[in-house]
Amino acid sequence: MDRSWMWRLGGALIMAMVVLSSVWTPPAHGISEAFQGKIYTPGPLKPVDSTLKVRVGDVAPDFTLPSISGEKVQLSQFRGQKHVVLSFVPAAWTPVCSDQWPGYNIAKELFEAHDAVVLGISVDNLPTLFAWTQEMGGLWFPVLSDFWPHGEVASRYGVLRSDGVSERATFIIDKEGVIRYIDIHDINERPSLESILKELQKLPSP
Amino acid sequence: MRRLKTFPAKLFVLLLFGACLAWAGWAHAESGLPDVGGTFPSIALEAPKDPAMRDYLGLGEAQTFTVDQVDADLVVVEIFSMYCPYCQREAPVVNAFYELAQKKNRPGKTVKILGIGAGNTAFEVDVFAKKYKVPFPLIADGDYSVHKTLGQVRTPYFIAVRRGPDGKRSVVYSQAGSIGSPEDFYRRLMGP
Numbered sequence: 342m343d344r345s346w347m348w349r350l351g352g353a354l355i356m357a358m359v360v361l362s363s364v365w366t367p368p369a370h371g372i373s374e375a376f377q378g379k380i381y382t383p384g385p386l387k388p389v390d391s392t393l394k395v396r397v398g399d400v401a402p403d404f405t406l407p408s409i410s411g412e413k414v415q416l417s418q419f420r421g422q423k424h425v426v427l428s429f430v431p432a433a434w435t436p437v438c439s440d441q442w443p444g445y446n447i448a449k450e451l452f453e454a455h456d457a458v459v460l461g462i463s464v465d466n467l468p469t470l471f472a473w474t475q476e477m478g479g480l481w482f483p484v485l486s487d488f489w490p491h492g493e494v495a496s497r498y499g500v501l502r503s504d505g506v507s508e509r510a511t512f513i514i515d516k517e518g519v520i521r522y523i524d525i526h527d528i529n530e531r532p533s534l535e536s537i538l539k540e541l542q543k544l545p546s547p
Numbered sequence: 548m549r550r551l552k553t554f555p556a557k558l559f560v561l562l563l564f565g566a567c568l569a570w571a572g573w574a575h576a577e578s579g580l581p582d583v584g585g586t587f588p589s590i591a592l593e594a595p596k597d598p599a600m601r602d603y604l605g606l607g608e609a610q611t612f613t614v615d616q617v618d619a620d621l622v623v624v625e626i627f628s629m630y631c632p633y634c635q636r637e638a639p640v641v642n643a644f645y646e647l648a649q650k651k652n653r654p655g656k657t658v659k660i661l662g663i664g665a666g667n668t669a670f671e672v673d674v675f676a677k678k679y680k681v682p683f684p685l686i687a688d689g690d691y692s693v694h695k696t697l698g699q700v701r702t703p704y705f706i707a708v709r710r711g712p713d714g715k716r717s718v719v720y721s722q723a724g725s726i727g728s729p730e731d732f733y734r735r736l737m738g739p
Binding site: 440441443444446447448451476477478531533534535 | 628629630631632635636666668670671674675678
């Protein structure tokens, strides 16, 4: 009986193991025990999968979206009042996203010190966003649903990925409504709070 | 056995051996979480800059230290993240445990606490410390190197390391999630 195929298959499998052992590192992010068993892990994703449609210096495209508190929020309502940190996260109930906004949640005073407000956005629908943020213990900043028309705001900014979720993207928009900072982050990694606050420091404070 | 005499067979055995070594190495690196009865990995941690925190840990002028060098009969290590809502909710509980341990400290029953911020920069650790008025040292692990060595545990994760009469250290507690009542946790680790 010719068993040469077994040898070839075995060899291929072992080679795959060796290669994987040398190049694959499991994603490293401290997943909160609070979400244990409730997080869908998609695995490593293409870092960026969209083409930006706005630039620093542009007037930020205005939008109105429903928030989980029941009110509609319009970007331009903050014009002349607050700097806006627009924080797109790809999807609720996923590893990195679930450990991002809770950090901003304990930094309310730091954002306020820079006369800034955070607007969290994802393409999830309101019930999903409500349940997810409740699991975090609630958030002080508005959380907006860009669900329908699906991802329209993400698309206008050029951060809608080909699979229908948004990038992990941060836009800082000053009180004049002008985009002053853009970070289209590797979707697999969490942007640091520090980098956002450093950019806010460059804007006029109260 | 005749096959082993052939070049492909020898290559196969060699590859198999290599693969086993590679997987063993990977598995060891990813399962560094110490079990109860084991030893805490000898990881070099950056010593706090705050002199009061250095005094608390008994570190002197060292730039780095290991958990085994902390001057205490029991060291509780909390792996946390400022981005983790559970860690945020647990912060007052751990602070209460610190206060209790300080109150009960006496020779032979000294307890020290140390936090390691998984994936947190020094700035982020400081935000957490200020927000929750954390009275014990928090060490940044911005590149997750400590977290990876400890098996990428969920946060918060608590590991308690006891110093035996012979000076040897061993892990007596290793668990994710809340420590529960500070009084019960203290009794569990130190007795009445």
